[in-house]
Amino acid sequence: MLQGSKLTASLPANIPTNDSGEQAQPLAPPLLLQYWQVVLRWKWVILGIIASMLALGLVATLLMTPKYSATSRIEISREQKNITKVEGLESSDAGRDLEFYQTQYSLLEARSLAERVSRKLRLASREGFFEAHGVSPESSIFAGPTGKRLSADELNKREKLAISLLLDNVGISPIRGSSLVDISYTSASPGLSAEISNAWAQQFIESSIDRRFASTSDARKFLEDRLADLRARLEMSEREVVNYASEKGIVSLGRDQDAQGKTKSERTLVAADLEALNAALAGAKADRITAESKMRTTGSNGANMTALGNAAISELRQRRAQVAAEYAKMMVQFEPGYPAAKALSEQVRALDDSIAREERRVANSQSAEYREASRREQQLQEQVDKLKSRLDLQQRDSIQYNIYQREADTNRQLYDALLQRYKEIGVAGVGANNIAIVDVAKIPEKPSSPRLLINLILSLFAGLALAAAATFALDQIDEGLRDPHQVNRLLQVPLLGSVPDIEDEEARELLADAKSVVSEAYLSIRSNLAFSTDHGVPRAFMVTSTRPAEGKSTTSLALATVLGRTGKKVLLIDADMRSPSMHGFMGLGNATGLSNFLAGDNQWQHLIAATPVKGLALMAAGPMPPSAAELLSSDRMSTLVKQLLEQFDHIVIDSPPILGLADAPLLSRAVEGCVFVVEAEGVAVRGIKASLGRLQSVHAHVFGVVLTKLKQKQAGYGYGYGYGYGYGASDENKSN
Secondary structure (H helix, E strand, O other): EEEEEOOOOOOOOOOOEEEOOOOOOOOOOOHHHHHHHHHHHHHHHHHHHHHHHHHHHHHHHHHOOOEEEEEEEEEOOOOOOOOOOOOOOOOOOOOOHHHHHHHHHHHHHHHHHHHHHHHOOOOOOOHHHHHHHHOOOOOHHHHHHHHEOHHHHHHHHHHHHHHHHHHHHHHEEOOOOEEEEEEEEOHHHHHHHHHHHHHHHHHHHHHHHHHHHHHHHHHHHHHHHHHHHHHHHHHHHHHHHHHHHHHHHEEEEEEEEEEOOOEEEEEEEHHHHHHHHHHHHHHHHHHHHHHHHHHHHHHHOOOOOHOOOHHHHHHHHHHHHHHHHHHHHHHHHOOOOOHHHHHHHHHHHHHHHHHHHHHHHHHHHHHHHHHHHHHHHHHHHHHHHHHHHHHHHHHHHHHHHHHHHHHHHHHHHHHHHHHHHHHHHHHHHHOOOOOOEEEEOOOOOOOOEEEEHHHHHHHHHHHHHHHHHHHHHHHHHOOOOOOOOOOHHHHHEEEEEEEEEEOOHHHHHHHHHOHHHHHHHHHHHHHHOOOOOOOOOEEEEEEOOOOOOOOHHHHHHHHHHHHHHHOEEEEEEEEEOOOHHHHOOOOOOOOOOOHHHHHHHOHHHHHHOOOOOOOEEEEOOOOOOHHHHHOOOHOOOOOOOOHHOOOOOOEEEEEOOOOOOOOHHHHHHOOEEEEEEEEOOOOOOHHHHHHHHHHHOOOOEEEEEEEEEEEHHHHOOOOOOOOOOOOOOOHHHOOO
């Protein structure tokens, strides 16, 4: 058999080479497609495993004892417990909620809480509790009809068993994003489940209160001792501050404190005086600079700029300008000696004298102002220098003063903080509890388990996982080649092409049609074979396989037919003398053939018969010899091939299979190389490697592998034949 009739096109017609000169191999199918092919191959195994797991889940669900879950809900408010309330290096808010609530969840699952519930409900003495969990204790509270009590050891064992059952069946489920927590309990008794769930919540609240009261007494004792010590230290540090200030003459006018009680700044008398004098000195300097600027600023005509802005001087200058204008106007008509003109001239002179006197007066007043400002500045500077010396001495004394002050502030802060905490702890016992019951557990009406749908879904997942594991194991055991891309990876031999899976008779019929999918596949193989040597298609090559019925003979006939269509003279030799078949394919006789020549008949011309195929001649296998290996071990096969190459362009030899026979390795000496045929999902890879190893041991050259009987589901991406010749023309011709 050859492979599939409705597959996509074979590999490209040639084998391209990469930069290193090696033949580039076809790309592997996509990973998902490979997985899908594996699923299809083992689909009945997968379906069987899944169906078995579903049936097992159904039976197990029906046999389970119904369980009832009761749920109560509590609210846990945030509560911070600090004795000193002194902040550390990290923020007090960093991670506190997560840490607090994780602690509460762990306390809800604590063994101590289960012990409280067991003692509260007297579960060790309740037979119904053990029956609800399907557990039979070793003995009951009362042994026999006499009512004799059991020993303390036996009661202790039942108590431990009850606690273990409680911890195994309780469920703590925090509600995400809130401070609510659900407490659920599951057993075969709905009433018992509700009772235990409510008791669990109540006992958790009581245990929290007990821990708070237990911690209060220890905290109060600790704080009382610390407060007495800090009180004495605070009094001593404050006394040292006052005594040192009095000794050094540090007079404090006022102090500022922050919210924590630390002294941020403290003003002394010397600092206040220096601040006031320094402000007055700055003002005196500004006055002196202003006066000096007025003195040194003069106009272009030598007049002081302040004088230019004087109102009286400005009015005199304006009057002079008017008189000067009248005088100039009169000079146009009269002589200077004219009385009216002379009077105007005297008036201008008088105005000039008045302006000069006024300017001198302004200049004298500015000089006096400058001298006064300079004298005042000098006096203030002397006072400031004296105070600076006193302040410098006081600042050196304040170093020790600040040390005393900081120690007093620190002691005061610690004392105030501990005193406040001591007051809070004093009333902690009467404070509101931070845990409250939101919903009490109701007696459940419907069982919570088993759930048929969930169990079936779990069974389905388990079946899928088991089926995946089984499929993987079976797929690893199945070592046959399934995909064309496996050839180079597993065999390290080039892939010449792949052929669809069809019957031998149909294959020979399709070979007659040059446009059929089979002809296209072998034409692609022939094109790839042309790249295997430096002179194109090998002139003499043989076709072999690992075992019979892998498509070897059909491949030999197909390659010979394709070569004949190219206008070449091709001879097909049936060298499988143990099981000849080529004469049957051609409808010819097998009376004479290759065995005759190997036995001593040198006239090979009469052993060749013409065939209906263009350019193709056949040398049949001939009569079956007693030992074909002995005939092939001589040099006559090599001699025959050399003589035939003088008459034919190509010689194709149909060789026997390799495993178990010596014929193929012997034949390889007479040809350039061989084409190795492998059936898809046929021989295991180890068998194929063994066959290739036998060829390599006799230095036979393997041109490549032809993968036959390739099914459509195995073809994968880029290996099928669905398009055919001219994108579907082959299918149309077949339908016609």
